[in-house]
Structures are given as C-alpha cells and as structure tokens.
Amino acid sequence: MEQYRIDQRKGLEFGLYTLGDHLPEPHTGERISAQQRLNEIIEAAKLAEQAGLDIFTVGESHQEFFTTQAHSVVLSAIAQATEKIKIASSSTIISTLDPVRVYEDFATIDLISDGRAEIIAGRASRLGNFELLGYDLHDYEALYEEKFDLLRQINDNEIINWEGQFRKPLRNAEVLPRPKSGALPIWRAVGGPPASAEKAGRAGVPMFLATLGGPVSSFKHSIDVYRQAAFDNGHNPDALPVATAGFFYTAETTQQAQREVYPNINEGMMRTNGRGFPKSHFAQGAHPRDVMNVGSPNEIIEKILYQHEEFGHQRYIGQMDFGGVTFDQLKRNIDIIGREILPAVRKHTQK
Amino acid sequence: MNIVLLAGSIVGSKTRTALEYAERSAINNYSDHQIQLIDLAEHDLQFSDGRNYLDYEGDTGYVTKAVMDADIVIIGTPIFQASIPGTLKNLLDLLPQDGFRDKTVSMLATAGSSKHFMIPEQHLKPILGYMKAQIVQTYVYIEERNFANKEIIDDDVRFRINRLVEDTVTHAKAYKQFQKEKEASYGF
Numbered sequence: 044m045e046q047y048r049i050d051q052r053k054g055l056e057f058g059l060y061t062l063g064d065h066l067p068e069p070h071t072g073e074r075i076s077a078q079q080r081l082n083e084i085i086e087a088a089k090l091a092e093q094a095g096l097d098i099f100t101v102g103e104s105h106q107e108f109f110t111t112q113a114h115s116v117v118l119s120a121i122a123q124a125t126e127k128i129k130i131a132s133s134s135t136i137i138s139t140l141d142p143v144r145v146y147e148d149f150a151t152i153d154l155i156s157d158g159r160a161e162i163i164a165g166r167a168s169r170l171g172n173f174e175l176l177g178y179d180l181h182d183y184e185a186l187y188e189e190k191f192d193l194l195r196q197i198n199d200n201e202i203i204n205w206e207g208q209f210r211k212p213l214r215n216a217e218v219l220p221r222p223k224s225g226a227l228p229i230w231r232a233v234g235g236p237p238a239s240a241e242k243a244g245r246a247g248v249p250m251f252l253a254t255l256g257g258p259v260s261s262f263k264h265s266i267d268v269y270r271q272a273a274f275d276n277g278h279n280p281d282a283l284p285v286a287t288a289g290f291f292y293t294a295e296t297t298q299q300a301q302r303e304v305y306p307n308i309n310e311g312m313m314r315t316n317g318r319g320f321p322k323s324h325f326a327q328g329a330h331p332r333d334v335m336n337v338g339s340p341n342e343i344i345e346k347i348l349y350q351h352e353e354f355g356h357q358r359y360i361g362q363m364d365f366g367g368v369t370f371d372q373l374k375r376n377i378d379i380i381g382r383e384i385l386p387a388v389r390k391h392t393q394k
Numbered sequence: 395m396n397i398v399l400l401a402g403s404i405v406g407s408k409t410r411t412a413l414e415y416a417e418r419s420a421i422n423n424y425s426d427h428q429i430q431l432i433d434l435a436e437h438d439l440q441f442s443d444g445r446n447y448l449d450y451e452g453d454t455g456y457v458t459k460a461v462m463d464a465d466i467v468i469i470g471t472p473i474f475q476a477s478i479p480g481t482l483k484n485l486l487d488l489l490p491q492d493g494f495r496d497k498t499v500s501m502l503a504t505a506g507s508s509k510h511f512m513i514p515e516q517h518l519k520p521i522l523g524y525m526k527a528q529i530v531q532t533y534v535y536i537e538e539r540n541f542a543n544k545e546i547i548d549d550d551v552r553f554r555i556n557r558l559v560e561d562t563v564t565h566a567k568a569y570k571q572f573q574k575e576k577e578a579s580y581g582f
Contacts, residue, residue: 170449298581
C-alpha cells in the first residue's frame with residue numbers, strides 16, 4: 044500500500060469529488076457563472092483540507108453543463124491553494140488524451156503540491172470528449188486499454204520505448220518532470236458490470252469503483268471479483284487499494300437530507316443523461332445496506348462503517364455538489380463531516 | 395399528458411393508416427393533451443451505436459427525444475419475417491435500457507393474415523417490459539382485409555382502436571396517480 048501512499052493504520056481515507064458540473068440550482072432555476080463555479084470548487088478543496096479530509100478530486104467532462112474540462116489546470120490551482128490534502132482526478136479520461144501530456148501535467152502538480160497528486164484514469168461515461176478531442180467512439184475500449192497501459196509504463200520507466208496504434212512511437216523518450224517520489228499512484232476507474240473490475244484486477248492496478256446507488260452486496264461482488272482476478276494473475280490483493288465513490292449529502296435528519304438534495308440529483312441527471320433519478324430508488328437509497336450516503340450524520344456513519352466492513356476498502360470519496368448544490372450547503376456538509384462523521388469513521392477503522 | 399403515436403415501419407401503409415385513425419380518436423377525446431404522430435418513414439434514423447440518446451443529431455436525435463419526452467407511446471407495427479420490423483427495433487435500441495420507465499405503452503399491429511397474432515405478445519411485449527414500460531396488456535391486431543384504399547373499412551376495428559386509445563390514456567392516468575401517491579409517501 045505504501046507505493047500508493049496509503050497508510051491503513053490511519054483508517055479509511057475520506058474525501059470529496061466533483062465532476063465539475065455546472066447546472067442550475069433547481070429551486071431557483073438560476074445558474075452561477077462558470078468563473079464562480081471554478082472558484083467555489085477551489086474554495087471547497089480548501090475547506091475540505093481545513094476540516095481534515097484526506098483527498099479532493101476533480102473530473103473532466105467535455106460537454107454542456109460542465110466546467111472543469113481542463114481538470115488538471117483546476118487541480119493545479121488546488122495544489123497551490125492547499126498544503127496537505129491529497130489531490131487527484133475523478134477521473135482523467137485517458138482514452139482521449141495523450142498519456143505523455145497527462146503524465147507531464149500530473150507530475151508537475153505533484154511537485155507543486157509537494158507529492159500529493161494521483162491519477163484516476165477512466166474511459167468516460169459521457170462521450171462528448173470523443174468528437175471534441177478528435178477520436179472515434181468505435182475505438183472506445185482499445186483507446187482506453189492502450190493509453191492506460193502507456194500511462195503506467197511512463198510511470199514505471201524514466202526512459203521509455205513504446206509502440207502502439209493511437210500515437211507515434213516513443214524512442215528512448217524521457218517524460219519529465221518526474222513526480223516527487225519517482226512515481227504517481229495511478230488508479231483504474233471502474234463502473235458498471237463486474238467485467239470492468241475484473242480487468243482492473245487482472246492488470247494488478249488499484250481500483251476506483253463508482254457506486255451511485257444500489258445494494259452494498261452487489262458492489263461487494265465487483266470488489267470480490269477484482270481481488271480474485273488480481274490473485275489469479277499473480278498480484279497480491281492485500282497490496283492493492285480499493286476506493287469507492289458515490290453520492291453524499293448530510294443534514295439533520297435523513298428525510299431532510301433527501302428533501303434538500305433530491306431535486307439537484309434528479310434534475311441534474313435529467314439534463315446531463317436525459318433521465319432523472321427515480322424517486323423510489325432514491326428513497327430506497329436511505330436503507331442501511333444501500334451504498335448511497337445520503338442521510339443524517341449518524342446514519343451515514345453507520346453506512347460507511349458497514350460498507351467498510353463489507354468492502355474492506357481503503358478510501359471513500361463522496362460527491363455532494365452535483366446539480367447546483369449551493370456553496371452554503373457545501374460548507375455546512377463539509378463542516379458536519381469534519382466535526383461528526385470523520386472522527387467516528389476514523390475511530391472505528393483505525394488499526 | 396404528452397401522447398406519441400409511433401409508426402414503426404418505413405414500408406407499407408396499413409400501420410400508418412391505423413395510427414392515423416388512433417390519432418383522430420385521441421384528438422377527438424383528449425384534445426387537452428399533446429398529441430403527435432411520428433412515422434419512421436418520414437425520418438432518416440441512423441443505427442444505434444450505443445451513445446446516450448441526447449448525443450444523436452438530426453432526425454435520430456429528434457425522434458429519440460420526442461419518444462423520451464412522451465408520457466404515452468402508442469406503437470404501431472407491421473409484422474415482418476414473423477417479428478417486428480428492424481426499423482422499430484433500431485428505435486428501441488437507440489433509447490436507454492430503461493427508456494420507458496414511467497411511460498404507458500400500448501401496441502397496435504397490422505398483418506397480412508391472422509397467423510401472426512401472437513407476435514406482439516411474444517416479440518414486442520418482452521422488450522417493452524425490459525425497458526420498464528407500463529404496458530397496456532390488450533392490443534389491437536388488424537388484418538389486410540380490414541383495409542381498402544388506405545382506410546379502415548371495418549367498424550369492429552374502429553371500435554377496437556377507440557378502446558385501445560381510451561384504455562391507454564386511462565392506464566396512464568391511473569399510473570400517474572399511483573406514482574404521485576407513492577412519491578408523496580416518501581416525505582421529501
């Protein structure tokens with residue numbers, strides 16, 4: 044776990060993530076400017092650090108209603124604005140970027156932040172990036188596999204010789220600068236069916252699992268499959284960290300939390316995916332054995348501890364700013380995490 | 395409510411004729427609803443390539459969005475090779491896998507003979523169910539001999555289409571009411 048900068052004695056790592064969505068606040072229908080949204084994301088990272096959270100991550104989506112297309116630039120600003128919180132992408136769509144350039148960016152962020160940067164590389168659930176960045180959607184899987192592999196090779200080798208289908212070969216290439224400790228933690232972003240988790244396990248890379256809603260048991264299945272695939276292919280599952288990512292929102296009571304954030308999530312998904320979040324599913328999300336961490340602080344603590352018991356994961360990151368959640372709401376949430384949720388989660392997961 | 399009548403084939407006229415009758419029936423009885431007939435023969439749809447329906451442009455984007463915005467979809471289909479036409483299946487493929495969630499969907503089939511009566515039941519209903527539609531269980535099945543000069547010539551068929559439209563709207567209203575009550579019970 045050390046190579047991934049994870050110290051399990053400190054307990055489950057807890058963080059926040061944003062997709063950088065830029066959506067109207069559903070109650071007023073008003074949308075803040077892109078500039079304000081970007082500044083508030085940087086501000087939220089600072090607050091997260093002050094509240095003692097472990098990590099803050101930013102994703103990229105290249106289409107309407109998003110604003111962190113240049114997510115590495117945003118992360119660089121966060122690197123400068125903070126001192127100790129880890130920073131990562133959530134995720135970097137490696138399929139439509141040049142791995143050399145991505146590595147240069149994140150190694151630079153790692154140096155600016157004094158060794159706090161990580162890459163979570165995914166293959167996109169929104170596909171606006173393919174056309175905009177000049178790639179063919181037909182190569183969806185091949186692009187991801189080839190570029191993810193190149194990214195890892197760059198991480199493992201200071202001098203690289205490489206040949207592939209989607210970019211010119213590299214001959215004795217030196218990708219600079221190097222990160223502070225020589226290498227970056229690089230995770231594979233996994234969503235959907237367990238087949239994707241199995242691939243991550245086979246490759247022996249850390250897994251970031253998206254868990255938007257549904258029973259803990261079904262996501263546990265993906266994690267089991269991941270660890271088994273790692274073991275079957277000669278990797279030690281105990282040395283491979285697993286992280287989960289999903290919706291988070293807390294208020295005094297669970298019903299109040301649901302009431303406050305449901306319109307954001309429902310209308311936000313309607314705009315970005317063309318389908319809302321069914322209210323009955325959202326209501327079911329409050330169940331102690333559902334992965335969705337929306338509820339009162341106590342219920343969230345119970346849920347996270349239950350998830351930890353089932354998953355044995357090393358990190359959890361919550362998404363709580365989706366769909367125009369106001370900055371005041373974010374501040375309140377971060378405050379409750381720092382005061383109530385984090386101390387309890389750490390107390391029970393420390394070794 | 396937003397009612398879409400969907401003619402699922404780009405060949406022939408019977409399905410379109412029957413759906414036009416259903417459209418008139420809807421306009422006569424439910425003029426306070428939004429009613430739109432979409433004939434796939436009038437649109438150039440590309441094959442589904444797996445992207446989100448919002449990401450399709452042109453006719454493909456227009457038709458998928460119109461269907462996704464509907465509360466009620468009345469599907470009209472001929473029978474080709476003992477099944478639904480590929481054009482209709484392609485439209486279904488273009489939609490999200492739960493694309494009919496919270497929508498009421500009913501069926502009207504036209505065919506050359508009575509031999510294909512079970513095709514809507516066995517080929518279309520399972521797809522609609524998979525896509526989470528609220529399905530109106532009875533459908534209207536119309537044979538070649540019930541048409542002449544692009545008109546329905548059989549009162550029995552007219553009665554059955556009128557009842558299908560009525561059943562569909564009643565079903566949708568009941569579902570909306572049921573959904574409203576269920577959602578109110580959550581208290582958020």
